[in-house]
């Protein structure tokens with residue numbers, strides 16, 4: 126892959142059809158395209174790498190596959206898969222479409238999506254929507270667990286303070302111990318049931334979806 130020269134960059138005036146652009150976008154998952162240029166490491170929902178656009182020691186270049194965008198916290202560059210190719214190859218938008226089209230073997234000139242391509246794009250769109258739904262599901266779960274943690278740990282800290290200060294009535298003391306126990310039990314449950322573990326959440330998500338289908342069929 127070599128960057129375009131400025132002369133090459135100038136001669137590429139034609140517009141691409143929106144259908145072509147969307148097809149190429151669906152066929153070019155951002156994490157795969159960028160992963161062919163830099164080494165990506167997983168970090169939660171995102172992938173991280175050393176930025177290809179500025180020199181850095183600590184990786185601050187993030188790729189978010191669910192949102193299909195990249196962003197560098199170091200130099201501030203970001204955008205979608207076409208933007209990435211434009212930056213990388215110093216080319217126009219149209220040339221970035223051509224580059225990605227060639228990558229997946231789609232002809233840009235006189236582009237007419239074949240029924241197979243239409244089907245492929247439709248399937249990928251469904252997968253992408255599924256992935257976004259899973260992300261919402263797991264984000265909600267993590268938020269709920271964190272909120273509960275905060276509430277329980279606040280109560281546990283208060284209880285600890287009260288127990289340390291002493292002078293509690295027996296029933297107050299009982300309540301304080303119960304608050305500490307609730308915190309401990311919740312912590313153990315999060316660990317035991319893997320409430321915030323990506324793999325476990327994904328299994329749970331798939332199982333729930335399966336149930337949804339069965340219920341819909343019934």
Ligand code: ZN
Pocket residue numbers: 176177178179186197198199200201202
């Ligand atoms: Zn950067």
